[in-house]
Amino acid sequence: MKTATTALLAILLLPALLLPVSSVAAPRDALLASLAAAAKAADPAFSGFSASRGEKLHVTRFAGGKAQTPSCTSCHGDNPRSAGRTPVGKPIDALAVSVTPTRYSDPAKVEKWFTRNCNEVLGRQCTPLEMGDWLSFMIAQ
């Protein structure tokens, strides 16, 4: 009986102990999962996100958006582990999760900036595949 209670307590407490980490990582995982479902729906051949495709998207200079900001690196800088700078001159914290651990933990914030910045750079919305690839790159950084 006693061991059963201890085991039960351990099970109940475990998530609480993990909370500080999972409260940031869980929304990111959920976001990636919903992007994966959308990517699969768009293309049944979808077989997972690729960080290297994400890196390519991040550094490519596109012609469809605004002339002053042809690429994600125009504001975020060439190195995801370094700070960037907005056109007005305000510093932007590094995008790499290893440097800014709170990144991509608020789905509404992520969606808002994908909408703004993909329009700004590509002149269109990013696809779920592009967003998942890009996030995978930044999470691995």
Added chain:
Amino acid sequence: MNSITSKIALRPIALGLLVLIVSTILFGRAQAGGGHFYPPVADAQTRDECGSCHLAYPAAMLPKRSWSRIMGDLKNHFGADASVDAATAEHISRYLLANAGDTGGQRYGAKLLRGVSPDNAPLRITELPKWVREHRKISDAEWRSQKIGSKANCAACHADAERGYFEE
């Protein structure tokens, strides 16, 4: 007994009152006196949404009618898309309009807004006559330099802008 306790209790109160009076005078002077203190945005949501691309400009730096105009078209915001959902926009508007330079923030903003006619709703702080006058000595080359990049980049020159101080 009674009179002793009341004496003991009164002394810290009197002392506290004195400190309060002195600091109110000093603080009040530092804040309102020079025309260089503008209370930084105190509302977290406004600071977040309006402070990611540039300094979250103090509400007291523009009149109410200017903030209304700015909040009325965030989709086409100086060439950027600053739009937010309706509830957030409503919340931010309420804060900015209540603390504008001709409403709650009048005590701080009145000087900067001098010379702006009531039927004019400027979209930029950097177009206010008083702002232009304060910055007239800065050369074109300086404005264009890499480090500054834009007149709207207040913090490049006013190191304490985030804390509300805009002295040299």
